[in-house]
Amino acid sequence: MLDLISHPADHVVAMKAGGVVTAHELQRAIDAIEVAKRAHPKVSLVVEIDALRFMTLTALLRDIGYGLTQLGDLEHYHRAAVVTDQEWVKQLAHLEERLFKAVEIRTFPKRDHVAAMAWAGELAKGDHESPEEDGYHGA
Template sequence: MLEMITAPAPHVVALRLSGRLDASELQKAIDAIEAAKQDHPRVSLYTELDALRWMTASALLRDLGYGLTQVGQLSHFHRAAAVSDHLWMRPLAALENHLFKPLEVRVFSNDHKHEAMAWVCELPDGQAGQETPPTSRQAG
């Protein structure tokens, strides 16, 4: 199951995953990310993962496929916070930090959810207050 979480910053897509995740639920997250990319020059992601038990095969394929389409668009992403007490996620995040620049990925323990949300809500210097990508602004 995928639950959208209200984030305090409009450029943040926040989710909680639990139980079984299927492709149609995953599509909701993809749609939210794509909508945020239309409205903001940089998007950050916040995901709570500990209650996720498994993904269907179609959800896994959709996740991998969407991820591959985003490799050429990494400049749209700023930060990704994974909230989990699973220790195996830390080396995975370290690998993602090396492979997917400029996206910065960090894993936070469940006790540090508020810190994780605050971290993803921060924008890069010079982008605070920007609501639309520079290419979609009208000259005035």
């Protein structure tokens, strides 16, 4: 199961995964990420993982394929909050943080879900300001 969950910030795509993730569920998450990337210069993610067992083979292949397409597009990502109490997921997130230095990845225990949502919603100054908001009004 992989479901999108709401987040108050438009630039954040939040989801919850557990049990078995299917390719259809994964595609909904990918589509949400792509919509956010078209609307915002920087996108953050919140992924809450609870008792994740595995992905179907089709979902795994789609996840790997999408991940590979994103390697040249990491400048569109700001932060990724991984909310889990599963140790293997935490270790995987730490490995990804070392591999993909352009994206700030942090793990949070499930009890700190609210803190993870707040952290993902924070923006570096200027990341989502329109030219009018930062005082620039054109040439």
